Amino acid sequence: MKTNWMIDFLSGLSTDITVGQIAQATHIWHIESQHWQKFAEQACAQALRWVAGWAEQRADEFLVNSCFEKQGAYIVLRTTLSQNKPELPSQATVYPAANRSERHTQDMFGIQFIGHPDARKWTRHLAWSEHDYPLRKDFPVQGEPQDITPPDMEYDFIKGHGEGVYEIPVGPVHAGIIEPGHFRFLAVGELILNLEERLAYVHKGIEKIAEGRTPEQLALLAGRVSGDTTVGHCWAACRAMEQAAGIDIPARAALIRGIWAERERVANHLGDMGAICNDVAFTFAQMQFTRLRELWLRTNATLFGHRLLMDRIIPGGVVCDISDHAAKQIKQEIIQLRRELSDVITTLDLNSSLEDRLYTAGYLSPHIAEAFGALGYVARASGQQFDVRQTATYAPYDQVKVRVPCEEQGDIASRFWVRHKEINASLHLIEDFIDLLNDGELLTAWQVPAANSESIGIVEGWRGEIVSYVRFGRDNTIDRFYPRDPSMLNWPVLEKLVLDNIVPDFPVCNKSLNGSYSGNDL
Amino acid sequence: MNWLIAALQTALFVLLAPLLAGWLKCCKCALQNRKAPSVLQPYRDLLKLTRKNPVVAEQASWVFTRTPYIVFSMTVLAASVVPLIAVDLPTSASADVIVMVGFFAFARFFLALAGLDIGTAFGGMGSSREMTISSLAEPAMLMAVFTLAMAESTTNLSVAISHVLNDGLLLRPSFLFALYALILVAVAETGRIPVDNPTTHLELTMIHEAMILEYSGRHLALIEWASQIKLMLYGTLIVNIFLPWGIAENFTSSALLYGLLIIVAKLAALAIVLALSETLLAKMRLFRVQEYLSFAYLLGLLGLLSHIILEASR
Secondary structure (H helix, E strand, O other): OOOHHHHHHHHOOOOOOEEEEEEOOEEEEEOOHHHHHHHHHHHHHOOOEEEEEEEEEEOOEEEEEEEEEEOOEEEEEEEEEEOOOOEEEOOOOOOOOHHHHHHHHHHHHOOEEEOOOOOOOOOOOOOOOOOOOOOOOOOOOOOOOOOOOOOOOOOOOOOOOOOOEEEEEEOOOOOOOOOOOEEEEEEEOOEEEEEEEEOOOOOOOHHHHHOOOOHHHHHHHHOOOOHHHHHHHHHHHHHHHHHHHOOOOOHHHHHHHHHHHHHHHHHHHHHHHHHHHHHOOOHHHHHHHHHHHHHHHHHHHHHHOOOOOOOOEEOOEEOOOOOHHHHHHHHHHHHHHHHHHHHHHHHHHOOHHHHHHHOOOOOOOHHHHHHOOOOHHHHHOOOOOOOHHHHOOOOOHHHOOOOOOOOOOOOHHHHHHHHHHHHHHHHHHHHHHHHHOOOOOOEOOOOOOOOOOEEEEEEEOOOOEEEEEEEEOOOOOEEEEEEEOOHHHHHHHHHHHOOOOEHHHHHHHHHHHOOOHHHHHO | OHHHHHHHHHHHHHHHHHHHHHHHHHHHHHHOOOOOOOOOHHHHHHHHHHHOOOOOOOOOOHHHHHHHHHHHHHHHHHHHHOOOOEOOOHHHHHOOHHHHHHHHHHHHHHHHHHHHHOOOHHHHHHHHHHHHHHHHHHHHHHHHHHHHHHHHOOOOHHHHHHHHHHHOOOOOHHHHHHHHHHHHHHHHHOOOOOOOOOOOOOHHHOOHHHHOOOOOHHHHHHHHHHHHHHHHHHHHHHHHHHOOOOOEOOOOHHHHHHHHHHHHHHHHHHHHHHHHHHHHOOOOOOOHHHHHHHHHHHHHHHHHHHHHHHHOOO
């Protein structure tokens, strides 16, 4: 199945492309490596969105992939590089979103991107010696760890010149209990001139340790890419594996997955809204939101056996059911949550001191949101309508009407209110899914996929679009797994939206975006 | 005898300050639907900190290690000037409110130096912010004090309080302006919401806390304790200047005991008001603080003017 824009796009292309298909509505286009950048230029001109980039080693060659999307149809662009001279032109010159992804590939495989605007390392700190590339097949899973990784002193941060310009290094160890990340500010007085992020402090080698796993083991690993998105990542990985194996999950299992994903969204949005208030010292709101979130998570624990719903989704279906009694309880809880939430929201909405902090701060223009391919609530607060559940719908969202709330202002307040609206939309979805629940199986029997069968699983996690690429090797084992968390594309946006803000407003700007360090660093 | 009572009063200041902090926390917790820790928790925290060895950066100079002691002793000296349960004590006769402001300025000077001393980005940032705010807060504070001083023809707190007691409850506009100005300054000087957030973990938003981020162990205990005394001191200043009734005017034990009970009740009530405002308000943007303190200064000035225009010809 080809959509209209694909036919137009292909006919307008001057280079040779072999077209294939790796998943429903996902095409795979093979291209010569020298046309890599030219393709991106044409894709950009045709308003294709850059989605993800990853590489893999197969026998004595490298495959490099870039994923694009337009109007809900995805294509994976692929090229083959010889191991002797692994280099190809960079797409980051066209798509800023590809910048860190290509640097990641460069660090992990030693594939050179010619003309890349930023030659510095990204994922690679000093844990590996210069010519070790951890994702190559000859690199041992355990690595060759040194006792103490030397400090990354040489990283060439952008320097400021001029009178009164000074640097503020923040992190990777912070005063609060958050994940590690380094932020380097250039400031004059309190005004932020520039911000640079240095991440990858929580690199766990997810991609490397995924190799050789069974589907069940991969689902467990995917659930740990980012703890707060355990349902989202697990679902994306399972979707990819199920498509590769050619199995369909039962309707009931899909509905239950949908309920869990929406419950995860609600829990995280509640936590975030409280945290945004706490960052401007409005503790009252944080306490109320934390309480609501805690009650919500406890229901998860009682009904499904895990507060965060970790490991509830498995390849082929789900591990636990929703009884009639539980369904009733969930519906009651939703009514209760709506009532309590509207009380809290009324209080917040009337508070002018809170308004003063959240409005106009941390402005992200729709233009930058689009150019950087921002995802989820960050993009939706800046007028970008994209939502996988609506644009590239999948079971069970294809059976219901998905409302995608948007805001236009692009400030912290917008990101706050978008979350509030998404909570309401999610509560409706959960109710709809419960109404649709029919008796049925929870699990489809697994079929061992053929060697080299691959697929891409795309779901809307609570932070936005999650892309999970899976390729099987022999004997039901995983050969390559690449999860693209929405944070990968949202983190660079933070560097833009804090400009012209003052240093003490950075924490609340950061919280309004709330990227995952773990999901980004892999 | 009088000196003994003065010493006892100062000791009370020092010993009761953590209790006030604990009570404030209780009020805030109650307003936020949380379970509060015991009112004695600040004492436990101080005890815990004094038991720990301070960790000092290698490049720290004597400024860093001496500052906690300087800050603490300056705050105690300032406390000795302010009448808590009795007026006409020899300590308050020897020093006036300008000296008190001076003690605080001295302590702040060293705290800001200590923030710079270890050379971390946060320390310097905190010092710079603290100095910005204090350069605006001190004039506003003095302006409020001068309004009182003009009304009572003295800058001595003890004498001023006696005057108010003798005059009885008169609704004077200059007093209301000065009271309002002093409350605004007190919030800024003690680093409370909406100016600063003493409980935050976000380094980049800190003002006072950023300066003391590198302190630990008994050094931190002294600085924390000094902050608590400062909070109580400003509270006492507000309630005793503007509502001094109940304060002991002679040194009989019954009058002193009554004075103690009254001040505890007044401070407890004031803490409730503070907790309420801290629950209702978010912290303001850093650049709003100057508008806020300019407003306090303006109020002090209006108080002064209204005294000259309306009251001086009396």
